[in-house]
Amino acid sequence: MDVSAKNIIDYLEKMFPPSLAEDYDNVGLLIGDKDKNINKILFTLDVTRDTIDEAIKLGCDMIISHHPLIFTPLKKLRQMNILAV
Incomplete structure (x- = not known):
């Protein structure tokens, strides 16, 4: 059964409200649609x-992590910075 990323995000934000995050936390959808x-x-x-x-090997469509992929502001995004295609 397909579920949209938005539905998953809405559920997670209901269970773990972003308002409870620290000011420095980077929560929410960071990369994707x-x-x-x-x-x-x-x-x-x-x-x-x-x-x-x-995730690619297992055919996953989404990665949910405790620590954000992007934590400090990015200043550049070049080919060597890209982790996956």
Whole structure:
């Protein structure tokens, strides 16, 4: 059963309101399309090349992590900064 990323985000934000996050926390959808249909999710503590590779291998459509992929402001995005295609 497909569920949109927005539905998943809405559920998570109901269970864990962004208003309870610290000022420095970077919560919410950081990369992607909220309208994308999601079939499989990989849950992880940190997003690394290995977790991205695992998500691809397992056919996951979404990664939910405790620590944000983007924590400090990005100043540039170049080819070497991209973790996955």
